[in-house]
Amino acid sequence: MSEPMWSGSESRKIVKRIVIEGTLVLETSAHFGSGDDDGAVMGLLVDALDGQSPLLTGASIAGALRSYLWTRERGYGEAQSDKPYRNISASALLFGTARADDGGDGEQSRLIVDDALGQSGEIVYRDGVRLDEMSRTAANDALYSVQLWDAGTRFSLRFELIIHEGDDQDRLTLGLVTALDGLANGEITLGARKRRGYGRVRVESWRVRVYPVNTLDGLMAWLREGGELLSEADRADDLYTALATQRDFVDARQLFTLNAFFTLDGSLLIRSADDVTDMKQLSGSDGRSILSGTSITGALRARAARIVNTLAEEPTRQPEIINNLFGSPHDQRENRQGSRITVEEHIIDGGSIDLVQSRVSIDRFTGGALDSALFNQQPLFGSAASGVRIRLHMRNPQDYEIGLLLLLLKDLWTGDLTLGGERSVGRGRLRGQRADLTYRDQYRDQIWTIYGDGDELDIQPETASLTDYLNALLQKLGVTHEA
Numbered sequence: 001m002s003e004p005m006w007s008g009s010e011s012r013k014i015v016k017r018i019v020i021e022g023t024l025v026l027e028t029s030a031h032f033g034s035g036d037d038d039g040a041v042m043g044l045l046v047d048a049l050d051g052q053s054p055l056l057t058g059a060s061i062a063g064a065l066r067s068y069l070w071t072r073e074r075g076y077g078e079a080q081s082d083k084p085y086r087n088i089s090a091s092a093l094l095f096g097t098a099r100a101d102d103g104g105d106g107e108q109s110r111l112i113v114d115d116a117l118g119q120s121g122e123i124v125y126r127d128g129v130r131l132d133e134m135s136r137t138a139a140n141d142a143l144y145s146v147q148l149w150d151a152g153t154r155f156s157l158r159f160e161l162i163i164h165e166g167d168d169q170d171r172l173t174l175g176l177v178t179a180l181d182g183l184a185n186g187e188i189t190l191g192a193r194k195r196r197g198y199g200r201v202r203v204e205s206w207r208v209r210v211y212p213v214n215t216l217d218g219l220m221a222w223l224r225e226g227g228e229l230l231s232e233a234d235r236a237d238d239l240y241t242a243l244a245t246q247r248d249f250v251d252a253r254q255l256f257t258l259n260a261f262f263t264l265d266g267s268l269l270i271r272s273a274d275d276v277t278d279m280k281q282l283s284g285s286d287g288r289s290i291l292s293g294t295s296i297t298g299a300l301r302a303r304a305a306r307i308v309n310t311l312a313e314e315p316t317r318q319p320e321i322i323n324n325l326f327g328s329p330h331d332q333r334e335n336r337q338g339s340r341i342t343v344e345e346h347i348i349d350g351g352s353i354d355l356v357q358s359r360v361s362i363d364r365f366t367g368g369a370l371d372s373a374l375f376n377q378q379p380l381f382g383s384a385a386s387g388v389r390i391r392l393h394m395r396n397p398q399d400y401e402i403g404l405l406l407l408l409l410k411d412l413w414t415g416d417l418t419l420g421g422e423r424s425v426g427r428g429r430l431r432g433q434r435a436d437l438t439y440r441d442q443y444r445d446q447i448w449t450i451y452g453d454g455d456e457l458d459i460q461p462e463t464a465s466l467t468d469y470l471n472a473l474l475q476k477l478g479v480t481h482e483a
Contacts, residue, residue, distance in 0.1 A: 013165035029148035030199040054118030090175035121153030197293020197345030262430035264382025350386035403473030
C-alpha cells in the first residue's frame, strides 16, 4: 500500500494564528524603487494592476523588521547568521533560517508579511548633488534626480503570526511585538537612502485578532473570517497589552544621538525646482520648508574632512576616519561600507518664504551686469521664532568620533558651518539654542545638555567627559598639545 501524500503526523500542527493590521504613514518622503531607472530619474514601484498606487513589498518590510530585531539582540555591525544562534535567536525563530550547506532544509518563517498597498500618493521630485569635500562645490557629473512618495502617504499593513505546537510562543510574540514597536516609533526606516532622512514612518491604528485554531470554534472563525480585514472592534492601542507580553526584550545596541535646536540667522536656500522662480527653498506639498538630511550630511562630511586634514600630521583627500564614519566614497569599488551616521529630515518651524529676491551676475572684468544673467530666488528667511532641528545618530561610536562630532556641533552652533547653497552671500547660518547628547549602550544611558545664551554656554552635567572625547580625537590624529 502506497504512503499517503499527507498525514496528520507530517502536518505543521498549527495551534494559533495571530493577525495584526495597521496603517503605516510616511513622516518623510520615501523612495521604494522599481529598478526601472531611465538614467536620469530613479523611478518608484507601483501596483501592477492600476499602474499608479504606491506599493511597499512584504519582502522589504520583513527584511527591515528582521534586521532591526537582530540588531536589538546582537548590536550594530554584527553579520546576520542563524547558525551559531539557531536555538536562541528570536529573529531566527520568527523569520526562519537559511537552507543548510549540507542540503538540509531551513526553518520556515513563522511570520507572513503581506505587500502593503498605499493610497494614491503624490509623487515629488528631489534633485541631489554630491559635494567635493575640498571646495564644498558640486562635483562633476554628480547631479541626480529621484522620485519620492510624499510625506503623509499611507499604506495598509497586515501580518499573520503562525504558532506551531511546541513553539516558544512567548518568545515569538515578544519578538514580533518588539519589531512592530520599532516600526511604530520611527526606529525602523524604509526604502532607499534611509540614513539620509528618507523613509521615516509611524504606525497608527493597530488592530489585533487571535485565532486559536486548535479548537473547533477558533478554526471555523479563521476559515470564515481569516481573509477579511479586521474591524474597529479589534483596535489595540498597545500591542504589548493586547498580546499580554512583557517589554523586556534585550537591547545590545551602542548609539550616540545628537538632538540640536537652532534658530535661522538670515536665510536658507536648499534648492528645488519651481515653475515660477529660478531657485526656491525646498518644501513639502503643504508648503512648509524642509531641512533635508542629504544637505546636512553633505555639509558635515565636507567639514569633518577639513577638520581632520587641518589637525592631522599627514592630511589626505579622503581620510579613512571620514570614510569609516560617513561611508565609502562614490568611486570606491571594493570593500565598500555604509554610513554609520544616520541624519533625519525635519520640517523647519516658522520663518517666511513669501519674498522673492532678484539678482544678477556681475562681470568680473567690467564690474557691470552680465548679459542674460538676471535670476530670482525664493529662500526661507528666518526670525527669532524660527526653529531648525538637527537630529542624527552614530552607530557603534568610538571616542574620537564623538570628539569629531562635537567639533561639527561647535561649527554649526557658531554659524561657521553653513547649510544649503549660496553660502558666499551669507545664507545658511544657524545660531545654537540647545543640544541634547545621549550615549546609550546596554548598560546605561549617559546624557549631556548644552544651553546657549549669547556667547555663554551652560553644559550639564559637567564638561570633563566631553573634553575626554576631544582629547581622544587629537590623540587619534597624532596631535600634541599643552594641557
